[in-house]
Amino acid sequence: MRVAVLISSRGSNMQALVNACKTEGFPAEIACVLSNNPDAAGLDFAKANNIPTKVIDHREFEEREEFDAALSDYLASEKIDLICLAGFMRLLSAEFVNRWRDRIINIHPSLLPAFKGLHVHERAIESGTKFTGCTVHFVRPEMDDGPIIAQAVVPILQDDTPEILAQRILVEEHRIYPLALKLIAQKKVKVHGSIAKISEATEGSGSLTNPAVDT
Numbered sequence: 001m002r003v004a005v006l007i008s009s010r011g012s013n014m015q016a017l018v019n020a021c022k023t024e025g026f027p028a029e030i031a032c033v034l035s036n037n038p039d040a041a042g043l044d045f046a047k048a049n050n051i052p053t054k055v056i057d058h059r060e061f062e063e064r065e066e067f068d069a070a071l072s073d074y075l076a077s078e079k080i081d082l083i084c085l086a087g088f089m090r091l092l093s094a095e096f097v098n099r100w101r102d103r104i105i106n107i108h109p110s111l112l113p114a115f116k117g118l119h120v121h122e123r124a125i126e127s128g129t130k131f132t133g134c135t136v137h138f139v140r141p142e143m144d145d146g147p148i149i150a151q152a153v154v155p156i157l158q159d160d161t162p163e164i165l166a167q168r169i170l171v172e173e174h175r176i177y178p179l180a181l182k183l184i185a186q187k188k189v190k191v192h193g194s195i196a197k198i199s200e201a202t203e204g205s206g207s208l209t210n211p212a213v214d215t
């Protein structure tokens with residue numbers, strides 16, 4: 001399975017995916033890392049790991065649809081099977097999302113459908129909820145919406161700041177994103193309406209939530 005990872009800045013989830021794909025027998029390869037931001041720090045990591053990189057700067061396009069069309073055409077020309085959004089901070093048009101339906105996934109730092117959008121960790125702490133976490137899901141035209149593939153739960157501690165909480169959630173993000181990719185590449189994930197069903201979900205674990213599983 002040829003995978004494109006789309007980033008906008010740091011790219012730590014992209015690094016987790018790259019490292020997972022390097023492990024023996026992993027059923028996917030990162031065919032390219034693409035960024036809308038030429039200064040994205042993650043591009044350096046990709047280059048250092050001999051992964052082809054591509055920058056398509058959204059500021060060079062007047063309309064969102066034109067940017068999305070350029071993105072889509074590039075991904076198609078690279079024969080990409082699956083797109084992984086990894087901190088890609090651009091909203092994608094419905095046309096783009098529908099063209100890649102069930103072939104585009106995203107990671108979000110909350111337990112969706114709670115806390116969609118931005119400033120997620122601040123909002124989770126302020127809400128008083130005791131647990132939050134992260135979610136990998138198929139992408140649908142609405143923001144942070146779509147069938148959920150994997151989630152991990154992270155407790156919110158009394159003294160948490162958004163930064164400290166984000167750091168603990170990130171550890172879980174780096175665990176479940178490669179797990180979700182592996183399940184898809186193994187063709188174990190089927191979408192039924194709004195639900196992603198995982199075959200053999202209990203194999204070796206309780207697979208898709210905490211506690212930690214062997215990916």
Ligand code: GAR
Nearest residue numbers: 010011012013014086087107108109
């Ligand atoms: C991650 O925490 C990811 O979940 C979040 O941005 C961060 C990117 O970090 N994504 C979203 O909020 C998308 N709605 P990274 O560049 O180090 O992977």
